[in-house]
Amino acid sequence: MEKREDKKILVAQNKKAMKDFFMLDRYEAGIALMGCEVKSIRENKVNLKDCYARIKNGEIFIYNMHISPYSKSRIEDVNPKRVRKLLLHRKEINKIAGKLTDKSLTMIPLNIFMVHGLVKVEIATAKSKLKRDKRRDIEERESKIEVKRALKYQADSRKHN
Numbered sequence: 001m002e003k004r005e006d007k008k009i010l011v012a013q014n015k016k017a018m019k020d021f022f023m024l025d026r027y028e029a030g031i032a033l034m035g036c037e038v039k040s041i042r043e044n045k046v047n048l049k050d051c052y053a054r055i056k057n058g059e060i061f062i063y064n065m066h067i068s069p070y071s072k073s074r075i076e077d078v079n080p081k082r083v084r085k086l087l088l089h090r091k092e093i094n095k096i097a098g099k100l101t102d103k104s105l106t107m108i109p110l111n112i113f114m115v116h117g118l119v120k121v122e123i124a125t126a127k128s129k130l131k132r133d134k135r136r137d138i139e140e141r142e143s144k145i146e147v148k149r150a151l152k153y154q155a156d157s158r159k160h161n
Contacts, residue, residue, distance in 0.1 A: 011041055011119075012112040014048035019134070021108060021126035025099065030087035031062070031121050036073035041119055043070075046112055053086060053107035053123050055097050060086040062109055062121065086121060099125050 017023075033041070040046065045068035053062045062084050069078060088096075099105060104127055111122040129137075 009114045012046045012048050014110050017108045023124040023126050026124045029121050032085040036070040037067045040067050040070045048109050
């Protein structure tokens, strides 16, 4: 029997989350969707901006994830921002719940991707960055850019001499 490689096709990313939070632990979860929502996700009509996940009654739900209605669907009464259930093993949910007892942690969806036709969501437990942390990130990024420019300038000056 041949072993298939997992080909993950990235559909959407939450770039703002990387800027505003420190990611601690990451988990891969399935998501309960309607058929027309899956087709919309295949067309990249999903937005993760300002969405978050919460544990309610021992299950994890994702809030504020916008999936645009599928253009060729007959179902018109689907709310694009409806609450959707994430599918994880009980042990993983309990582990996450234990970590979220610390009041400063939250759960944030990072990516939506497709694996073998299944829609998966990567969620992370995260801690919010303070202003000073964000400033430090900006300073590090700018210093890296300056180093790259200096190295490029040195390389260019060597070529011309």
